[in-house]
Amino acid sequence: MRSFRMPRFALAIPAWAWLLVFFVAPVAMVVWFSFGYKPGIFGTHANDVLSFDRYLEALSPTFFQTFTNTLWIGIAGTAICLVVGLPVAYWMAVKAPPSRRGLLLALVMVPFWTNFLVRTIGWQVILAPEGWLSTALQSVGIIGGPLDLLYTRGAVLLGVVYNYLPLMILPLFVAFDRVGDPLREASKDLGAGKARTFVRITLPLARPGVIAGVLLVFIPLMGDYITATVLGGAKGNMVGQLVASQFQTAQNWALGSAMAVLLILVIMLTVAIGGLLVWLVTLPFRLQNRLVLGEPEPAASVAPRSQEVAA
Amino acid sequence: MKQRSWSDVALTVWSVAVFLFLFAPIVVIILSSFNTGRLLVSWGGFGFDAFLAIVERPVIRDAVWVSIQTGAIAALLATLLGTLAGIAMARHPGKWALWFIGLLLLVSVTPEIVDAVALLPWLVLLGQDAGLSIFNDGIVRLVVGHSLFSIAVVSYIVRARLVGLDAQLEEASADLYAKPFTTFRRVTLPLAMPAVLAGFLLSFTLSLDNTVIAAFVQVSGTTPWPVYVLSALRSGLRPEIAAVSTIMLVLTLVALGLVALVLRRAGDSATQIARTMTGS
Numbered sequence: 071m072r073s074f075r076m077p078r079f080a081l082a083i084p085a086w087a088w089l090l091v092f093f094v095a096p097v098a099m100v101v102w103f104s105f106g107y108k109p110g111i112f113g114t115h116a117n118d119v120l121s122f123d124r125y126l127e128a129l130s131p132t133f134f135q136t137f138t139n140t141l142w143i144g145i146a147g148t149a150i151c152l153v154v155g156l157p158v159a160y161w162m163a164v165k166a167p168p169s170r171r172g173l174l175l176a177l178v179m180v181p182f183w184t185n186f187l188v189r190t191i192g193w194q195v196i197l198a199p200e201g202w203l204s205t206a207l208q209s210v211g212i213i214g215g216p217l218d219l220l221y222t223r224g225a226v227l228l229g230v231v232y233n234y235l236p237l238m239i240l241p242l243f244v245a246f247d248r249v250g251d252p253l254r255e256a257s258k259d260l261g262a263g264k265a266r267t268f269v270r271i272t273l274p275l276a277r278p279g280v281i282a283g284v285l286l287v288f289i290p291l292m293g294d295y296i297t298a299t300v301l302g303g304a305k306g307n308m309v310g311q312l313v314a315s316q317f318q319t320a321q322n323w324a325l326g327s328a329m330a331v332l333l334i335l336v337i338m339l340t341v342a343i344g345g346l347l348v349w350l351v352t353l354p355f356r357l358q359n360r361l362v363l364g365e366p367e368p369a370a371s372v373a374p375r376s377q378e379v380a381a
Numbered sequence: 382m383k384q385r386s387w388s389d390v391a392l393t394v395w396s397v398a399v400f401l402f403l404f405a406p407i408v409v410i411i412l413s414s415f416n417t418g419r420l421l422v423s424w425g426g427f428g429f430d431a432f433l434a435i436v437e438r439p440v441i442r443d444a445v446w447v448s449i450q451t452g453a454i455a456a457l458l459a460t461l462l463g464t465l466a467g468i469a470m471a472r473h474p475g476k477w478a479l480w481f482i483g484l485l486l487l488v489s490v491t492p493e494i495v496d497a498v499a500l501l502p503w504l505v506l507l508g509q510d511a512g513l514s515i516f517n518d519g520i521v522r523l524v525v526g527h528s529l530f531s532i533a534v535v536s537y538i539v540r541a542r543l544v545g546l547d548a549q550l551e552e553a554s555a556d557l558y559a560k561p562f563t564t565f566r567r568v569t570l571p572l573a574m575p576a577v578l579a580g581f582l583l584s585f586t587l588s589l590d591n592t593v594i595a596a597f598v599q600v601s602g603t604t605p606w607p608v609y610v611l612s613a614l615r616s617g618l619r620p621e622i623a624a625v626s627t628i629m630l631v632l633t634l635v636a637l638g639l640v641a642l643v644l645r646r647a648g649d650s651a652t653q654i655a656r657t658m659t660g661s
Binding site: 078079080081082084085086088089092093094095096097099100103114154155157158160161162165166172176177178179180181183184185186187188189190191192193194195196198200201202232235236264289290292293294295296299300310313314317318323326327330333334337 | 392405409413469490623626
């Protein structure tokens with residue numbers, strides 16, 4: 071060990087170098103492009119005059135609507151994933167027989183690891199106006215004409231909820247599983263009901279899982295390109311498609327780059343604002359909790375973390 | 382026997398419904414692969430025509446073969462770089478590791494579409510303006526694109542595994558006069574092995590799945606399978622696409638089963654396996 075000394079990070083140098091060349095450099099180039107402009111019909115980008123004009127152009131009413139649309143789908147999709155996924159994760163971690171947990175997890179992971187594009191196409195087949203779901207709903211009499219959901223914003227919302235739901239369930243499951251039975255039982259022994267135990271004990275302790283799930287769903291969802299392309303048509307446009315079309319069809323790399331940078335900024339800003347809002351809203355609740363619980367609460371939330379390190 | 386409360390029943394019903402929801406499109410795709418109709422959406426009858434068509438049409442075979450080649454090479458590369466980086470982060474932590482984790486985080490939160498539009502001009506720059514003709518090769522471009530996220534995933538997994546294991550074994554090995562490289566090969570690497578294998582198989586699956594980056598960086602002639610499907614969206618989806626997807630699903634399930642087996646053998650619980658799979 072002491073005969074020759076390598077720097078501590080020597081083993082990480084290949085990965086560093088690779089990511090610098092194929093991630094940092096190209097992304098930096100896109101940022102650079104975004105300050106340029108499109109010269110004439112045949113050029114894709116030029117940088118001899120630098121300005122913020124492309125950003126203004128990207129936020130002009132034509133494109134701004136796509137940004138708000140994407141943000142709407144992102145927030146609504148994440149919220150629905152949380153509402154749908156939380157009970158499932160709780161059931162898997164707490165109510166389902168422990169011997170079945172491995173199987174249930176595998177079942178959640180199968181769609182997660184099935185080709186993203188293909189399962190989205192599966193929805194296209196299901197939602198098709200001439201498809202069997204449409205026929206079935208019509209024969210029962212729930213809808214009058216053929217199903218009119220495909221190529222709308224509703225279809226995109228359904229698609230993103232479907233595609234990102236496993237990313238919500240898995241971290242929530244891990245978090246609920248880590249809370250463990252003893253604390254819940256103690257709470258019930260001390261006279262708290264089911265709902266009270268869930269709201270005051272289980273949910274606060276599972277908070278890291280909730281945060282992880284929301285981030286894991288929201289961030290990739292905002293940059294989604296495939297779901298909107300397959301299910302959205304012209305009505306359910308998202309920023310990912312806008313960026314792609316600037317590079318592929320419009321050949322305006324400067325504008326496309328500005329949109330890409332804006333997309334990243336919108337994602338970061340929304341996460342920051344969302345985090346701040348949650349922090350402010352739960353502030354009185356947490357202050358009250360601290361008074362009631364005193365010492366045990368920090369101790370209880372530290373314990374699972376040390377387990378995590380040991381695991 | 383205790384009566385089950387209504388809330389338990391409601392939870393169970395809800396969960397079963399969500400599982401059905403999760404499997405609905407997959408079941409539809411599997412059923413569609415036995416569709417003898419001309420288009421995916423209209424049912425013509427039951428038959429194996431779609432599977433036969435795969436054998437007959439070289440375009441589909443070539444696309445799948447490109448995907449498998451790319452997946453294998455990208456997974457090998459990501460595993461090599463990610464394992465070394467993961468070991469470095471776990472065993473030689475320091476200020477640099479924080480910067481490195483920051484970079485990995487950045488790689489994993491950047492939307493794929495941004496990577497895609499950034500890599501396209503960059504690879505053109507390297508391949509044509511800088512004259513590095515290797516970057517004009519279709520497989521090389523795909524491997525570069527697919528490796529980014531996988532490197533981050535492998536690094537996380539390997540680091541998480543080694544941080545959990547005490548460094549005493551390595552110290553003992555050094556005390557017994559093993560050279561650093563011997564310690565690395567005989568102690569550190571075997572300890573990290575389950576995570577390395579899991580990382581490899583995950584990277585392979587991620588690469589098979591990659592559509593967005595692949596669609597941008599591909600050169601005609603080496604079109605990977607998902608990009609072929611994406612282009613088929615415009616010209617009409619035929620049942621062959623469902624048939625290949627069914628085969629790919631079976632392959633993915635086998636790969637995932639192997640990962641779970643490897644991790645279980647290494648003594649991980651179901652929860653830990655879930656954490657490894659999601660890279661957290």
